[in-house]
Amino acid sequence: MSITTLDERIGTEKLVKASELLKVAAHPQRLAILDLLGGKRRMCVSDLTEVLGIEQAILSQHLTLMRDKGLLGVEKEGKYSFYYLQHPGFLKIIKDLENCCEHL
Numbered sequence: 001m002s003i004t005t006l007d008e009r010i011g012t013e014k015l016v017k018a019s020e021l022l023k024v025a026a027h028p029q030r031l032a033i034l035d036l037l038g039g040k041r042r043m044c045v046s047d048l049t050e051v052l053g054i055e056q057a058i059l060s061q062h063l064t065l066m067r068d069k070g071l072l073g074v075e076k077e078g079k080y081s082f083y084y085l086q087h088p089g090f091l092k093i094i095k096d097l098e099n100c101c102e103h104l
Contacts, residue, residue, distance in 0.1 A: 017070075021090065024069040029054060030062050031094060033083075034071065038091040042075065042084035 007015055025031060032052055049056050063083055066072040073086045
């Protein structure tokens with residue numbers, strides 16, 4: 001039986017990108033943002049601030065980081081910026097965390 005490494009199965013470039021996305025997401029507030037955006041198509045900053053109870057300045061820092069790293073996309077409509085998940089498949093990681101945390 002031949003054993004292959006993760007690097008061999010998905011490739012070094014994709015493994016590095018996945019690692020970068022995981023590092024960016026590895027914050028409780030960012031995971032909450034990703035989870036919310038996964039349940040909705042897209043949300044504006046004021047809605048996210050209200051639901052999460054995070055100060056707007058802190059939320060904006062999280063959103064900017066996740067957008068710059070490719071986790072989120074943004075669409076501007078007038079004076080509003082609507083954020084959405086760039087990679088909806090990333091939500092599987094959140095679901096897996098939910099299941100894993102039940103046993104911690």
